Amino acid sequence: MDELRIVPKDVQAETEVLKEGELFLTTLPDGEIPDGNMGGLGLYYRDTRYLSCLEHFLAGTKPVLLSSSTRASHFSQIELTNMEFKTAGGCVVPLQTIHMRLLRVLRASFYQRVRLINYNLFPVEFNLGVVLGADYRDIFEVRGTERKRRGEMLFPVKQKSGFALRYRGLDGVIRATLFLFDPGPDQVRLEKDKIYVEFSLFLPPQRKVYLTWRVLPLLDPGEHHLAGTDDGGQALTALFTARAIDQARSYRQWQKECTRFQSDNEIYNRILEVAITDLRSLYTTYPEGRIIEAGVPWYAAPFGRDALITSWQTLVVNPDIARESLRFLKHYQGKEVDEAREEEPGKILHELRRGEMAACKEVLHTPYYGSVDATLWFVILIGAYYNWTGDRAFLEEMWEPLRRALAWCRTYGDFDGDGFIEYRGKTEGGLTNQGWKDSWNAVVDREGRLATPPIALVEVQAYWYLALKHAERLYRVMGADAEALRLAQEAEELAERFRAHFWDPETDCLGFALDGHKRLLTTVVSNIGQCLFTGILPPAAATRVVHRLFQTDMYSGWGIRTMSKLEKAYNPMSYHNGSVWPHDNAIIAVGLRRYDMTSYLDELVTALFEASLHFPYYRLPELFCGFVRRPIGGPVRYPIACDPQAWAVGSVFQMLQAMLGLTCTDEGLQVRRPILPRWVKELYISNMRVKDGSLDLEFSRSRGRTCCYLVRKEGDFRVTIEI
Helix, strand or coil, rough: CCCCCCCCCCCCCCCCEEEEEEEEEEEECCCEECCCCCCEEEEEEEEEEEEHHHHHEEECCCCCEEEEECCCCCEEEEEEEECCCEEECCEEEEHHHHHHHHEEEEEEEEEEEEEEEEECCCCCEEEEEEEEEECEHHHHHHHHCCCCCCEEEEEEEECCCEEHHHEECCCCEEEEEEEEEEECCCEECCCCCCCCCCCEEEEEEEEEEEEEEEEEECEEEECHCCCCCHHHHCCCCHHHHHHHHHHHHHHHHHHHHHCCEEEHHHHHHHHHHHHHHHHHHHHECCEEEEEECCCCCEEECCCCCHHHHHHHCCCCCCCCCCCCHHHHHHCCCCCCCECCCCEECCCCECCCCCHHHHCCCCCCCEEEECCHHHHHHHHHHHHHHHHHHHHHHHHHHHHHHHHHHHHHHHCCCCCCCCCCCCCEEEEEECCCCCCCCCCCCCCCCCCCCCCCCCCEEEEHCCCCCCHHHHHHHHHHHHHHHHHHHHHHHHHHHHHHHHHHHECCCCCEECCCCCCCCEEEECCEHHHHHHHHHHHCCCCHHHHHHHHHCCEEECCCCEEECEEECCCCCCCCCCCCCEECCCEEEEEEEEHHHHHCCCHHHHHHHHHHHHHHCCCCCCCCCCCCCCCCCCCCCCCCCCCCCCCEEEEHHHHHHHHHHHHCCCCCCCCCEEEEEECCCCCEEEEEEEEEEECCCEEEEEEEEECCEEEEEEEEEEECCEEEEEE
């Protein structure tokens, strides 16, 4: 059957998100940021909330939401109307006769244009009230970390065209939020953390009235910044239009630089379009360079593991993401032993923060290096990027960082000399668990007891194997044949050791981890599935792992759970012990392709596609709950999942690449036994960058068979198609 199993419906977003560079805004769907909220809503810059309250009032009443939408990850439109109210003169204004539209864009500042229309037969005069506030809380505070002391709120500054709230942090830095209005408000009341403004409006019938605001976060502002003189003399309304046009132009340019996908399924096209623009919004420029950030709101910052995996997932879309993310991470590659931040020579950072708490050393992330696998992914991505691009100059640039990363793996990653990469949390305030499942209770035995460190995770050893295989090939490219031979031998010895220590003869499957006593934890978790894509398992063992993953205790119907329902620690609403993570499933999908388990691959990709239909903008979130799929309803949302989140976004492309059997080798591109799912009959891929050129491919499905045609090729590389 070619029909979808479910009919998609419009799903209202729980929050609306805009992001540009280091600036991001999260609000309720009606555009509000309720005063005192600690749910992550607000305008953030450099890990600090610069706008914690934004509330609108029409004649003292709250506007009623009609609809809200975000276009291309950078422009939002919110439609509102009025409740019934009385004017100062006693005139009754009926319900839904005033229309209020909010248009928003981020471009160095947060711009909002308000348009009001009166649909009554008579003119209406009323006050539009706005409450604006800034609490300057660090993102860690918003997430729940308590602080013994905070800085002080300074009295607001009044300027000719606006006002500024200000805060002096414990780091001595003054953070300010500048508010500019066009036209200016008629009444203003200032408090240390809030500004109350009112606009006296006269709306003739069927006439439009416009107001434009600008909200600009500032660090240690000078007087010229507070005066807002960087507007170049333009009226805010004209500036809003210019910024919106600039932003739209930048997104169009980004789309031109990326691979383009077009199918006969309009919903799938929308999923791919949203993912492309989400990548653009998360791809952020810092003084040290560009990197793909992890996710909004909690992880809008550089994360080593997240950036590396997302870059690997999106080589098929735009290899520039990988190149620049690797350069950024090279800049912070560990140089010394610093146990306070778990830094070691050659190690790749886990997380970097730039807020007040980081500056005051209240958190470790300056940067913090508590990741056991980021360094392995660093090596894997260098190898995968070279496969895709053949960029010899970049390989030479990354040669010493690559060698230092390998040295870390052998010296510090394997600190007890058993040949496996393990971790032990070394500092207070750092992470107890340091694999991708890094919550405190993520590594447990069958009884639900926390594992004793040091811990060697099953998938980390598989990553290490793949890193060695990539390094072997890169050393041969660089003419270091003797070292390449040693790396090849090291990889094979690791594979033998892995099968001996991580395969559980009782369950005839892989275990979860070796604990500090070298005992194998046999807890059934999705980690075993992430070993498949590396090739560390022989086919028979890989088949056994796949069959285990698709048993009903692991497979929810919407995807593979992080933990089996049969485990004592299972909780479908937990972060890592029973939820479903799209990126986890996408990595497993690559493994299914490697071992030609295409029927399972089709089922898994279809399940996640159908899950996406139940989320706003058809965007898969960071994770969702692991409840079993029922005939009615969709997957259960995880309440504080990041959305968008980088490797969930990248999963869309990784699953497509797995379905199409796309890989790059030294010679060029291979298309091996592609399959289109039953909900796509035709797919056209254009402007895909491979080696020093580009190509277009066309896929079509008929009678259960998918064909691939090379439409265009530019550049000196081979294209091999196996049907």
